[in-house]
Amino acid sequence: MATFKDQLKLIKSEGYLRERDRISLTSSSHIKIQDRLVTSFSSNDYLGMSTNKDIISALKKSASEYGIGSGSSPLISGYTESHHYLEKEICEYLNTESCIIVNSGYMANLCLLSIFDKEVNVIQDKESHNSIVESSKLNKIKIHRYPHLDDSQIIKHISKDNDILFSEAVFSMTGDITDLKNHLTIKKKFKTKLYIDDAHGFAVAEKSGDNTSIETSCGIFGMKPSDADAYMGTFGKAVGTIGAFICGNKDLVEMIVQKGRPYIYSTSLPRCMIDATRKSLNILAVDKSRYIKLHENITYFNNSCKRKKIPVNLNQVPIKTVLLGNPHLTLKVKETFLKENILIQAIRYPTVPKNNDKIRITLTATHTKKDIDNLLNTLENVICEKHT
Ligand SMILES: Cc1ncc(COP(=O)(O)O)c(C=O)c1O
Incomplete structure (x- = not known):
């Protein structure tokens, strides 16, 4: 059997190494990663209740x-x-x-x-x-x-x-x-x-x-x-x-x-x-105010994606993914978003089947329209680059 070191080397070379972002939280959508303030589209705290x-x-x-x-x-x-x-x-x-x-x-x-x-x-x-x-x-x-x-x-x-x-x-x-x-x-x-x-x-x-x-x-x-x-x-x-x-x-x-x-x-x-x-x-x-805000955000995101022809599912759900199909590219795209101070997740095999690597975005009630616009701008650039 290969040693752990060899197995880990292989996992890394294939682009499947999992790493944990060390996060300190201010809200479900605005967090700090190593002293850097970023907008997070990575949390399942969809209604912002964890900081209520x-x-x-x-x-x-x-x-x-x-x-x-x-x-x-x-x-x-x-x-x-x-x-x-x-x-x-x-x-x-x-x-x-x-x-x-x-x-x-x-x-x-x-x-x-x-x-x-x-x-x-x-x-x-x-x-x-x-x-x-x-x-x-x-x-x-x-x-x-x-x-x-x-x-x-x-x-x-x-x-x-x-x-x-x-x-x-x-x-x-x-x-x-x-x-x-x-x-x-x-x-x-x-x-x-x-x-x-x-x-x-x-x-x-x-x-x-x-x-x-x-x-x-x-x-x-x-x-x-x-x-x-x-x-x-x-x-x-x-x-x-x-x-x-x-x-x-x-x-x-x-x-x-x-x-x-x-x-x-x-x-x-x-x-x-x-x-x-x-x-x-x-x-x-x-109190349905957070629920209503979340759905307004989902609708705003969906309508913008439709207009900009960004290929995501348009279901009325907070989980949005863009298929990239390659683990190395998926990690690179995550880094591109981070440079814009946005945290999204790179989802790779074995969480999804091989060649189904994707970025995963989660919308929450605590995101502002400006947060979503910034996300969409970066998303549009990434999609453009992928097709050129
Ligand atoms: C569909 C589904 N079922 C079950 C779970 C597990 O829930 P928990 O995180 O409370 O263990 C998750 C968590 O991500 C999930 O997405």
Whole structure:
């Protein structure tokens, strides 16, 4: 086996070396990288909640009353009254029967599939998030993957009742949207289970017929989270804190308590963080100003891209990507943006398939029109250069 040094050398020469930008934060969109102020289009803190003063006060108050650590896993003594009330409140916001709080979205997906000890088929899009892929390798699960967004291929993989269709509502690396209505039709027709990962849609998705007080991707299709057998959302993105939740019926939640190993065997989120999340959701359910601003920014960006013929997806989502198809070029483009004091992300293999290297831009409610104009100018120059 090649030494680590040799492996790292190879990764670097292929353009796939991952490096961490050391960041100090002033807001979700304006940050410092090594003492340099830059505009960030790299955060999933879509509504700017991570720096909200009321949420920080709620966290401080709770920390001074209850401390900053939970001390143990939820089945020992890490499940507090606040965890219980957050679960109840989420059920009320989303009209679901039951809910369970988990430490992260990654763990939520692992929990969802760790509760099966008999053979089960899981069907998923080939570009699903790594947490969906890895959760499908647990126990005796058989994983079936269909080409990106090609729903016509799903039926081919269904072999028995209770196969699980595990759908990422908004794709984290493309901003593509899954046709959840079609997935619900498949669920009903073929008696599959439908699990929805709404990490990038919860509290963000465009509102339509949904009557929940916090937005979900189900609402785009006139559906409800309870139409799915499991609906998962995260707190580390639009909610601005950390953690995740799973909604479903009482039996599903009870099974996670009994058999969800990532839930049972990990120290639970501290109460102060749960209280911060409760405060954030409480704000998001009634004050739609940030949500409206985010959607104004998305519309402004989309209309400008249409006018300037910049090739990005025009979905009403904050995730925008430009395909470059080469890791070295993608890193170079990231550097070009940095010279203009703009941080965007270079997304390369293995996060995306080989030759699908791309830049990823995330819009937030805290960006100004001027921020977006500066971004668009640089983007236009980069696209021009790519074609000359
Ligand atoms: C689609 C999707 N699911 C799950 C996760 C994991 O969520 P968390 O960051 O809370 O672990 C992410 C995070 O990027 C994601 O994009």
